[in-house]
Amino acid sequence: MAIRQPTKTNTTSPPAKKLLDQVRDKIRFKHDSLSTENTYISWIKQYIIFNGKRHPTEIGAVEVARQQGVFFFRRVPYFVK
Numbered sequence: 001m002a003i004r005q006p007t008k009t010n011t012t013s014p015p016a017k018k019l020l021d022q023v024r025d026k027i028r029f030k031h032d033s034l035s036t037e038n039t040y041i042s043w044i045k046q047y048i049i050f051n052g053k054r055h056p057t058e059i060g061a062v063e064v065a066r067q068q069g070v071f072f073f074r075r076v077p078y079f080v081k
Contacts, residue, residue, distance in 0.1 A: 020044065
């Protein structure tokens, strides 16, 4: 009588989700509105493009501070400047 060996199963994990898909999932989990989701996705896309299409995990504090300054001055009404 031979001992039966267990069959190997596929132990590889599925590929990681892309950043924007992760953000969408989190926003939907929180039950935020569709307009909020679209706004956040738009901001993230602008942020990535502004930083040379680098992933946000690769960006340092200097780039974050620079981006915040650009967003602030772009959004201030003309009569305040």
